[in-house]
Amino acid sequence: MKRIVAPLMLVLASAPLVIPTVPATAQQNQSDLSRVNAYIRAVTTMTADFSQTDRNGQTLTGKLTLKQPGKIRFQYQKGVPLLIVGDGKALTVIDYEVRQVQRWPIGNSPLGALIDPSKDLSKFGKVIPTDDPSILSVQARDPKRPEFGTITMIFKRDAASPAGLQLYGWVALDSQNNRTAVRLTNQRYGVPVDNNAFRWTDPRPRGRSAGG
Known part of the structure; x- marks a missing residue:
């Protein structure tokens, strides 16, 4: 079978989705970072459909399930033998x-910026200006650990969504400049999510079940 796009790109980091064009004040940037923090803390559960596109233009789809703190699952489309699960402590x-x-520990991936409500984006994130006032773009990276890459989260301002924001997706860029974009649709918040959703079956010899 032809090797499928590396799934690590989904969780390692990111680059701006849009080209900065409009300056913003430091006060506005701080307000936007606080709003993103509020969004992350307000979202207890979420499900969404996702499409993941790599730098070669190959696209995979699937279902995302999130439960705070730290639990996330990327279930790929039928026929794709990959699964990504965060159990609250580690990403697998x-x-x-x-x-x-x-x-590896969730803290070793910028995806932790999205699934760890205890993190403060003002300490490691920055607003990426856009030419569309309805879009809020926030880039997160650890300057002390560039090997973790960066993640740029893209939000649409939406008064009906948690903290007035709708997560549109993110873009990932690892330390080797491999770029992957993830777009979300059909977002649903506050839906019942069982912890069993974050279990998985170990495919190695003497396979066993694992989970959060």
């Missing part, structure tokens, strides 16, 4: 085709 990438499991 399971490749069922080659029976490989990779696992």
Whole structure:
């Protein structure tokens, strides 16, 4: 089978989705960062459809499930033998085709900026100006750990959504400049999500179940 786009790009980091064009005041930037913090803390659960496009233009789709704090699942479309699960402590990438499991602390990935309500974006995030006032773009990276890459979260201002924001998606850029864009649709907030959603089956010899 042809090797599928590396799933690590989904969780490693990001680059701006839009080209900065409009200056913003420091006060406005701080207000926007506070609003994103409020959004992350307000979202207890969320489900959405996602499409993931790599730098070669290959696109995969699937279902995202999120439950704070720290639990997230990327279930890829049928026929894609990949699964990404965050159990509250670590992110795990399971490749069922080659029976490989990779696992690392959530704190080692900028995706933690989205699924860790205790983080303060004002300490490691910045607003990326856009030419569309309805779009809020926030980039998060650890300057002390550039190998973790960066993640730029894209929000649409929406009074009906948590903290007045709707998560539109994000863009990831790892330390090797591999770029992956993720777009969300059909977002639903506050839906019941069982903790079993963050369990997975270990494909390695003597396979076993694992979970959050």
